[in-house]
Amino acid sequence: MDAFLSQYFDLDIMWRSLPDVLSGFWVTIQLWLVASVLSLIWGLVLSLLRQLPGRAAAPIRALTIVYIDALRGIPLLLVVLLISGGLGALASEDVIADWIGLPRWFGKPDPFWYGVFAITLTYGAYMAEVYRSGIEAVPSGQMQAARSLGMSYAQAMRKVVVPQAVRKVFAPLLNDLTALMKDTSLVLVIGLAEVVSIGQDIQAETFNSSALVLGAILFLVVTIPLARIVDRQIAKQQIRYQRA
Amino acid sequence: MVRLEGVHKRFGRLEVLQGIDLEVKRGEVVCVIGASGSGKSTLLRAINLLEPAEQGRVFLEGVEISGTKGLNDVRRRIGMVFQQFNLFPHKSVLENVTMAQRTVLDRPKQEAAERARSLLERVGLADKLEEYPDRLSGGQQQRVAIARALAMDPHVMLFDEVTSALDPELVKEVLDVMRELAREGMTMIVVTHEMGFAREVADRIVFMDEGLVVEQGPPAEVLDSPREERTKRFLGLVLEH
Numbered sequence: 143m144d145a146f147l148s149q150y151f152d153l154d155i156m157w158r159s160l161p162d163v164l165s166g167f168w169v170t171i172q173l174w175l176v177a178s179v180l181s182l183i184w185g186l187v188l189s190l191l192r193q194l195p196g197r198a199a200a201p202i203r204a205l206t207i208v209y210i211d212a213l214r215g216i217p218l219l220l221v222v223l224l225i226s227g228g229l230g231a232l233a234s235e236d237v238i239a240d241w242i243g244l245p246r247w248f249g250k251p252d253p254f255w256y257g258v259f260a261i262t263l264t265y266g267a268y269m270a271e272v273y274r275s276g277i278e279a280v281p282s283g284q285m286q287a288a289r290s291l292g293m294s295y296a297q298a299m300r301k302v303v304v305p306q307a308v309r310k311v312f313a314p315l316l317n318d319l320t321a322l323m324k325d326t327s328l329v330l331v332i333g334l335a336e337v338v339s340i341g342q343d344i345q346a347e348t349f350n351s352s353a354l355v356l357g358a359i360l361f362l363v364v365t366i367p368l369a370r371i372v373d374r375q376i377a378k379q380q381i382r383y384q385r386a
Numbered sequence: 387m388v389r390l391e392g393v394h395k396r397f398g399r400l401e402v403l404q405g406i407d408l409e410v411k412r413g414e415v416v417c418v419i420g421a422s423g424s425g426k427s428t429l430l431r432a433i434n435l436l437e438p439a440e441q442g443r444v445f446l447e448g449v450e451i452s453g454t455k456g457l458n459d460v461r462r463r464i465g466m467v468f469q470q471f472n473l474f475p476h477k478s479v480l481e482n483v484t485m486a487q488r489t490v491l492d493r494p495k496q497e498a499a500e501r502a503r504s505l506l507e508r509v510g511l512a513d514k515l516e517e518y519p520d521r522l523s524g525g526q527q528q529r530v531a532i533a534r535a536l537a538m539d540p541h542v543m544l545f546d547e548v549t550s551a552l553d554p555e556l557v558k559e560v561l562d563v564m565r566e567l568a569r570e571g572m573t574m575i576v577v578t579h580e581m582g583f584a585r586e587v588a589d590r591i592v593f594m595d596e597g598l599v600v601e602q603g604p605p606a607e608v609l610d611s612p613r614e615e616r617t618k619r620f621l622g623l624v625l626e627h
């Protein structure tokens with residue numbers, strides 16, 4: 143029992159590794175926030191492309207569906223490796239410019255941005271489906287009313303349909319953001335010093351897992367409140383349902 | 387004002403409009419009656435091209451609007467009120483009435499709000515500006531919807547069974563607003579089951595069955611001494627109740 147406790151909950155090791163683990167967690171948080179914002183935007187763009195009206199847009203719709211299906215069906219880890227290896231190599235062969243092939247924007251190293259790209263590409267596809275369910279849940283009378291007032295399709299989407307759709311899918315989107323946060327740890331395979339990779343290094347040095355447990359606790363500090371927000375939101379929607 | 391020539395519309399194999407000819411003059415109030423499924427809603431949506439006809443022509447103020455571009459400007463001149471109100475639930479009453487004024491007509495915020503206020507006052511809802519639709523009764527919501535359509539300064543108004551979803555005691559407040567509108571000379575095409583309203587307000591009654599205009603004429607003629615067998619049968623069914 144003592145061996146078990148000291149393997150996972152050695153307070154001394156936790157205390158000593160705290161600064162490193164915290165700095166790793168800060169990287170995780172930054173990766174999470176940047177990738178979240180971009181995924182939320184990219185997902186919305188994809189869902190709108192997927193539902194573009196009219197015959198002329200059929201190829202765009204088809205391509206978008208292929209993209210969404212493909213990225214939802216491939217492991218994120220694989221996308222991370224494809225992006226980092228691929229972009230780096232293409233940049234060194236001068237096929238693409240360095241600023242995109244070896245991105246170092248805002249003082250962040252290229253693995254950070256490869257991670258952002260890969261996560262956004264994948265989670266954008268997940269979120270596109272979430273948005274779509276929200277858009278489809280908005281009664282068709284809303285679009286008709288907006289159009290009957292002379293609003294264009296784009297205006298009706300922007301002012302009437304999307305705002306209602308986003309409200310409906312707030313909870314599932316937050317769930318995706320929680321999953322996204324956990325998946326940021328995959329970027330350690332391309333050498334980003336985020337919280338899990340730092341915990342792993344300490345584990346290798348000390349033969350002790352307490353730094354990783356500390357990392358786990360930090361994740362929970364963020365994800366558990368998110369889960370409660372989701373619960374509250376679902377309860378609120380149910381009340382609104384009963385009133386309507 | 388509005389003219390339809392040989393308008394056909396099908397959904398898959400179902401031909402919902404089978405060649406409609408109809409003319410509505412400026413200031414005229416036309417009530418469209420007919421059994422459920424006879425194509426009345428589709429007719430209204432063919433007029434403002436929410437559901438463009440695949441055959442036939444639609445004219446607004448002498449200009450053909452079917453098969454043309456610039457439908458947004460056409461639609462804004464045709465107000466429409468729906469059975470299910472279709473208010474924007476995420477917006478306040480005031481915002482419901484100002485939104486399209488701002489986005490479609492580019493009216494300044496102040497001006498749009500003023501117009502909205504005066505219209506909402508006219509439909510008796512001056513005290514509800516900041517409420518959200520789900521806090522209003524059906525009758526109040528429908529009156530907001532009428533104000534919302536009027537805010538675009540439409541030249542003609544389409545009403546699609548606007549009292550059918552209302553509790554009986556709320557029907558009158560909506561019909562009163564429509565009566566007032568008719569008195570002021572608005573051109574109106576009203577799909578309704580309210581025979582009393584039709585008799586009182588309509589200049590002309592149009593009876594539709596299976597996607598065709600079967601009979602039309604002044605209320606006294608169509609309602610009291612219909613010529614067509616199908617009209618008689620329909621009126622027999624409705625007037626029993």
Ligand SMILES: Nc1ncnc2c1ncn2[C@@H]1O[C@H](COP(=O)(O)OP(=O)(O)O)[C@@H](O)[C@H]1O
Binds near residue numbers: 425427
């Ligand atoms: N968007 C649509 N797709 C398929 N069928 C439709 C659609 N709209 C209406 N219909 C069908 O067309 C027929 C006429 O409908 P409608 O115009 O709503 O009749 P009414 O308003 O007189 O009750 C009905 O059988 C209805 O099911």
Ligand SMILES: [Mg+2]
Binds near residue numbers: 426427428547
């Ligand atoms: Mg109908």
